[in-house]
Every structure is written in structure tokens, then in C-alpha cells.
Amino acid sequence: MAMRELIRTIRSHIPFGLKEADMCQGICRGCSKKMLEMLDTEISQWEVDLNNQRVRPTLADLAFVEKLARRTHKVLQRNNLIKGGL
Template identity: 75%
Template sequence: MRKKPNTRTAMYQLLEVIQEHIPFGLKEADMCQGICRGCSKKMMEMLDAEVSQWRADLDNQLAEPTLADLVFMEKLARRTEKVLRRNHLVD
């Protein structure tokens, strides 16, 4: 039976999955065209800020994530992906 990862390892893994699935390199002009169903730009900025902050904190050992932090990051990433999907920015 495999041992569950600690919260630090789980956060690193979650950040990797988020960076694989969310296209952080989108230009503002691509995000803000046509009919908008939720603000892709604001969601991407918020998610990018959270990911960057957690990456820095984990790398510098400034914070130890809790299960609530992991749940928050997952929900934020899912909401962001949902908005991007509604706006036809991801498949």
C-alpha cells in the first residue's frame, strides 16, 4: 500500500498539474475578445498569483500548506478552467 504524500509534496504536485493544464501564456488580447462568460483575465491573474506565491513559499520553506490550502487551490484552478472553457480558450 502506497503512503500518502505530506501536504508540501501534495501542493508541489498540484501546482505542477495546474501549470500543465492552464495556459498561463495567453495574451490579454486572446482572453478579451467576443462574448465574455466570466472574466478569464481576472481568473488567470488570481490563479497565477496564488501559484507563484505558493511556489516561492515552498521553495523558500516559508509556509507549510494545510489541507484547506490544497482544497482552495484545487477549487480556484477548477473555476479558472471552467471560465476558460466557457470562453473557448481551452478544450
């Protein structure tokens, strides 16, 4: 299923385990903590819904989750918390 694959890709490229002390050092160019929390909440809810077979994701759902992941990745890059592309 496309949403499960997208979630797997996101979880493998986004470092959800960053400590707050590491995220909140120096100049902040977008809030890494808030973006990570928002993305984690979104994909965690999708995982629950997919496991319970409550909903089927639409293309719009996939596009939204991908866009949120890309924005989160970009903020983490700007704050020098990760390198490379998504």
C-alpha cells in the same frame, strides 16, 4: 509534496501565456484575464513559500488552490479558450 504536485498539474493544464487580445474577444462569460491573474498570483506565492520553506500547506490550502484552478479552467472553457477537463 502534494502542493508542488498540484501546482505542476495546474501549470501543465492552464494556459497562463494567453494574450489579452485572445482572451478578450466576443462574448465574455466570466473574466478569463482576472481568473488567470488570480490563479497565477496564488500559485506563484505558494512556490516562493515552498522554496523558502516558510509554510506547510494544509488540506484547506490544497482545497482552495484546487478550487480556484477548477473555477479558472471552467471560465476558460466557457470562453472557448481551452477544451477538455482538468
